Amino acid sequence: MGIPLPNGKLAMWLFLVTEIMFFTGMIGVYLLIRNGQPTARIPWPGPQDVHLVEWVGALNTLVLIVSSFTVVFALYYLHHNKVKQAVQMIGVTLGLGCVFLIVKAFEYKSKFEHQILPGRVSEKLDTPQGVKFLRTVEAQLKEIVEHHKDSKAIKKCAELLDYIQKSPSPSPKAVNEKIRGTKTILGEDEKHKDHIDLPEASKKKSPQEYTKGILEIDEHLHLSYSIPWGNMWASCYFAMTGFHALHVFGGLVVFVVMLVMAYRGRFGKQHAYFVEYTGLYWHFVDIVWIFLFPLLYLV
Amino acid sequence: MDAHDHPEHAPKFQAYINVFVALMIFTLASFGAYKILGQGPSSMxxxxxxxxxxxxxxxxxxxxxxxxxxxxxxxxxxxxxxxVMVMIVLLPDIVLSWRQ
Known part of the structure; x- marks a missing residue:
């Protein structure tokens, strides 16, 4: 006598518990990392620091929730022998999954454009990383000055490029400050006053003396800046969202298989199990995103 | 079809709709909490x-x-x-040692 469940459902649940281990391991380590070394003085990056748009994450959450609901719909229709409607619901689920991945692709593109990638983020500018940071920014500024002449911050970009190229020893910290602005780095309450990447002069500034950074004038420019813990953040972000996106893609492949079967007239009520087990997987992928969204975008 | 997988053993369709509506409201509520309270322990x-x-x-x-x-x-x-054990085992090295 075994567990009174169909073999397929038991097998899917055994697979899902391995997936629970996989994702809780990753999310758990992420929580430990962001609560370990980062401090109030040098905190873990916020969504704005790493070009994450909160409403985009919320939108993707809604997309996945609706797709979970359409899978439920599909199974409901199959149980009631309404195959055509069930196939339509599977098609809608496939479409919503694609929307999720497209939004994710745009988000990844933004990370690549801003060089927020593992091992590519400048963190401590008073180390040899600072020299590398200057070379990166110099190349980005040249590109902006040559090809983005209509930018509102073009004058400031030209000035900064001039400073990097003509100054005998340009300060990476001063360049970082000119890109982000002193207010962004220091914060309204000056909680980061002793920030590791600020030049000494900045630390004595009062709120009235904040200078506007290039990205505060034109946020669409592709300019790198110092992000404390940025490399670790990028590693966690790409590992968690990347594996999640792979799981979404895996689910979409199965939905395509179902649609091909329906197109060939080989899909019917007898495939309710197939839809149910795929649905279990799809709901699990939804649950993972339900946790990833707040942890990456809101908390 | 196995008796355990028969639709009668699944939730009523109205339950699915109720959960769907609740999920939408909860998502907007978490986003609203973030917008109103900001990023921090209170909203977390x-x-x-x-x-x-x-x-x-x-x-x-x-x-x-x-x-x-x-x-x-x-x-x-x-x-x-x-x-949970994975996190507890890693806690001393990754978090607690940096707090001392």
Whole structure:
């Protein structure tokens, strides 16, 4: 006598518990990392620091929730022998999954454009990383000055490029400050006053003396800046969202298989199990995103 | 078809709709809490509690755990315990040692 469940459902649940281990391991380590070394003085990056748009994450959450609901719909229709409607619901689920991945692709593109990638983020500018940071920014500024002449911050970009190229020893910290602005780095309450990447002069500034950074004038420019813990953040972000996106893609492949079967007239009520087990997987992928969204975008 | 998988053993369709509406409201509520309270400890617990509630609803109703739990707890609970153990084992090295 075994567990009174169909073999397929038991097998899917055994697979899902391995997936629970996989994702809780990753999310758990992420929580430990962001609560370990980062401090109030040098905190873990916020969504704005790493070009994450909160409403985009919320939108993707809604997309996945609706797709979970359409899978439920599909199974409901199959149980009631309404195959055509069930196939339509599977098609809608496939479409919503694609929307999720497209939004994710745009988000990844933004990370690549801003060089927020593992091992590519400048963190401590008073180390040899600072020299590398200057070379990166110099190349980005040249590109902006040559090809983005209509930018509102073009004058400031030209000035900064001039400073990097003509100054005998340009300060990476001063360049970082000119890109982000002193207010962004220091914060309204000056909680980061002793920030590791600020030049000494900045630390004595009062709120009235904040200078506007290039990205505060034109946020669409592709300019790198110092992000404390940025490399670790990028590693966690790409590992968690990347594996999640792979799981979404895996689910979409199965939905395509179902649609091909329906197109060939080989899909019917007898495939309710197939839809149910795929649905279990799809709901699990939804649950993972339900946790990833707040942890990456809101908390 | 096995008796356990028959639709009569699944939630009523109205339950699916109720859960769907609740999930939409919860998502907007967590986003609203972030917008109103900002990023910080006050909003964190509200947002995480909402996430747990959302995940529970999906698992219980959409994944039919409410009905299959008597048959599945024996494989789900040990895994959840092990997942928490991973964090507890790593806690001293990754978090506590930096707090001293």
């Amino acid at each position: 617990w509200i947002i995480l509690a909402i996430s747990v509630a959302k995940a529970t609803l999906v698992a219980l109703i959409f994944m039919h755990l409410k009905f299959d739990w008597p048959n599945l707890y024996c494989i789900v609970i040990p895994v959840c315990v092990m997942a």
